Amino acid sequence: MENKEEQxxxxxxxxNYAVALRLFLQLAATAPEREDWQIYIANCYDGLGQKExxxxxxxxxxxxxxxxxxxxxxxxxxxxxTQQYAEAGKYAGRALxxxxxxxxxxxxxxxxxxxxxxxxxxxxxxxxxxxASADYYTALINAITxxxxxxxxxxxxxxxxxxxxxxxxxxxxxxxxxxxxxxxGRPDEAIVLLAALYEKNPGxxxxxxxxxxxxxxxxxxxxxxxxxxxxxxxSGGASDQQINFGYLLYEIAVESPxxxxxxxxxxxxxxxxDDPIARHVTAAMLNAGHVSQIGSAYVRDIFDAFADDFExxxxxxxxxxxxxxxxxxxxxxxxVKLKKMKILDAGCGTGLxxxxxxxxxxxxxxxxxxxxxxxxxxxxGKKIYTHLYNQDLCKFLADCKNAYDLINAADVFTYFGxxxxxxxxxxxxxxxxxxxxxxxxxxxxxADNYLLHLSGRFLHRKNYVEENLQKRGFIIEKxxxxxxxxxxxxxxxxxxxMARKP
Numbered sequence: 001m002e003n004k005e006e007q008x009x010x011x012x013x014x015x016n017y018a019v020a021l022r023l024f025l026q027l028a029a030t031a032p033e034r035e036d037w038q039i040y041i042a043n044c045y046d047g048l049g050q051k052e053x054x055x056x057x058x059x060x061x062x063x064x065x066x067x068x069x070x071x072x073x074x075x076x077x078x079x080x081x082t083q084q085y086a087e088a089g090k091y092a093g094r095a096l097x098x099x100x101x102x103x104x105x106x107x108x109x110x111x112x113x114x115x116x117x118x119x120x121x122x123x124x125x126x127x128x129x130x131x132a133s134a135d136y137y138t139a140l141i142n143a144i145t146x147x148x149x150x151x152x153x154x155x156x157x158x159x160x161x162x163x164x165x166x167x168x169x170x171x172x173x174x175x176x177x178x179x180x181x182x183x184x185g186r187p188d189e190a191i192v193l194l195a196a197l198y199e200k201n202p203g204x205x206x207x208x209x210x211x212x213x214x215x216x217x218x219x220x221x222x223x224x225x226x227x228x229x230x231x232x233x234x235s236g237g238a239s240d241q242q243i244n245f246g247y248l249l250y251e252i253a254v255e256s257p258x259x260x261x262x263x264x265x266x267x268x269x270x271x272x273x274d275d276p277i278a279r280h281v282t283a284a285m286l287n288a289g290h291v292s293q294i295g296s297a298y299v300r301d302i303f304d305a306f307a308d309d310f311e312x313x314x315x316x317x318x319x320x321x322x323x324x325x326x327x328x329x330x331x332x333x334x335x336v337k338l339k340k341m342k343i344l345d346a347g348c349g350t351g352l353x354x355x356x357x358x359x360x361x362x363x364x365x366x367x368x369x370x371x372x373x374x375x376x377x378x379x380x381g382k383k384i385y386t387h388l389y390n391q392d393l394c395k396f397l398a399d400c401k402n403a404y405d406l407i408n409a410a411d412v413f414t415y416f417g418x419x420x421x422x423x424x425x426x427x428x429x430x431x432x433x434x435x436x437x438x439x440x441x442x443x444x445x446x447a448d449n450y451l452l453h454l455s456g457r458f459l460h461r462k463n464y465v466e467e468n469l470q471k472r473g474f475i476i477e478k479x480x481x482x483x484x485x486x487x488x489x490x491x492x493x494x495x496x497x498m499a500r501k502p
Contacts, residue, residue: 012040017047035065042074051078069095073104080108088112103133110142119146135166144176153184164193171197178210187217205234209244221252221259229264237272243305246281250454253285254488262286277301284452294415294458296392300371302456303349307374310350317485321410321439324482324496326356328437332477332498333360340364341405344429346393347371347412351379357408358384364405369396394422400429409438411484414457417450419465423472430501435477439484440465441494455487462495474499 008023021044028037042057055078061071072095079088089112095105110125123146129139140163147156157180163173174193181190191214198207208231215224228248235241245268253261265285272278276297306313332338343361345353348368358366365386370376373390380388389396393412407426416422426436443451443459450460462479469476478498485492 008040012044015047017044020044021048033064035061035068035071038064039068039071039074042071046074046078051082054078067098069099069102069105072098073102073108076105076108080111085112085115101132103129103136103139106132107136107139107142110139114142114146119149122146137163137167137170140166141172141176144173144180148176148180148183151183153180156180157184171201175210178214182210182213182217185217187214190214191218203234205231205238205241208234209241212244212248216248216252216255219256221256224248224252225260225264229267232268232272237275239277239301240305242272242275242277243302246277246456249281249285250456251488253454281456284454284456293417294452294456296371298456299415303370303372304374307350307372307378310375310378311352314352314485317487319485320482321484321496322352322356324480324484325353325408325410325437325439328478328480328496328498329356329360332435342403342431343367343406343408344369344400344404345385346397346407346409347415348379348385348388349375349410351382351384353408353410354379354382354384357406360406361386367404369393394425397425397429402431403429405431405434407434407436409436411439413438413460414441417452417458419450419460419468420472423468423474427472427474427501432501435498435500436474437496437498439494439496441484441492442481465495465497469497469499473501475502 004023005027008020008027011020011023021041024037024040024044028034028041031037038057038061042054042061045051045054045057055075058071058075058078062068062075065071072091076088076092076095079085079091088108092105092108092112095102096109106125106129110122110129113125114122123143126139126143126146129136130143133139140159144156144159144163147153147159157177160173160177160180163170164177167173174197178190178193178197181187181193191211194207194211194214198204198211201207208227212224212227212231215221215227225248228245232241232245249261249265252259262285265282268278269282269286276295280294280298303310329338338360340363341360342364343357343366345351345357345366345368348354348370349372351368354366354368366384367387367389368376368379368385369389369391370379371390371392376388376390379385407430413419413422430436441457441459443461445451445453445459448461449464450458453459466476466479476497476499478496480496481493482496483491484494
């Protein structure tokens, strides 16, 4: 019997779960009271991907020994993996009552908090798990992830270095460490890690993308462009890689005008002529003076991709547009009665402006329209808006006549070059006496009325905006020059504009 148990355990250690399972089933038939064999059987089933069978044997083990924190914790893990979160919490709690130091149960508790976006509380459980079992892999990886998301890169680096040292074969740990190195200004260390991973996985385009970032940090722009382009090609032209390559071209064009950006832009244009991102960014690179409009597909794809991280990214850019527009509205409210307005938040995105608009729209409602369904999904969760519409702004306005008292547009018109037609639609969509409040970025780079910047957004001349508003019948009430945001190491300036329909 001992020989068979040793054989079964050996096959289990070698992850030959099918053979180990057969042997443990034979052993369990001779001694059904052995709780540890029931757990081994469940572990084998789990290793083979047979979750229901695993659950049944963990429950058998727990029935034989109600104090088995291992069986309870393993049940918690499986229920978490199969998205049965209430059951996961129940069995994790049971395991911790039996053994408060059970690392698996502590980690499941942390995971449940993390999925509720409570990273700080989740981290406490991960650290408790590491106190109980210093090298517990899942807790270690998850703690690194939380520290990284909290921008505590020094602590994240410490734990990631520890993870790589303890688990030298873990590609996940090395990827995390490389990511942290890129944020920590350690491109040389990132390149060593990524190059080794890429040698084993030459088809992994995300590794190419990360190598591109590392070479860009080292100002080795030719290698950065080469790896960025390779990421696009290996991905088959995937949307996220097209977006990343567009930003790479823009950033390198700003950092090093002598780099071979235009040649890569031409190649991109040739190879992906129908891709909206490639078409738009190459137009900005190669033909900016002749572009008057940005394709709606490009805007949709960009904002769909960044919806989850949008507000965090803007915070890092010291984004001031919503607060400046709120100030403009508050100043107006001191002199003009603004109650009972029906308001449209045009290009509402994730609802950053909705927070200040809703108090002016209590009676007649606050509508939002945006071309990105992913952005609207975030806005919908805030429960600010009366109605949300997933539609192109111009098409939406075409069906609105004398509908709104106020149309708010924060950083929306930067995706329009020629503004005359848009202003006509805004005028028609407003009720008599209604207002439009918007931001616009200033063009100081040329004498043109508008210019498609390398960033892929339009800049406008002040006189052009004023003339077009007045030509379409608007009375300009406010035109304040303000700082809108940071872009790299530069400040982006523009105007907060308020105009009224007579």
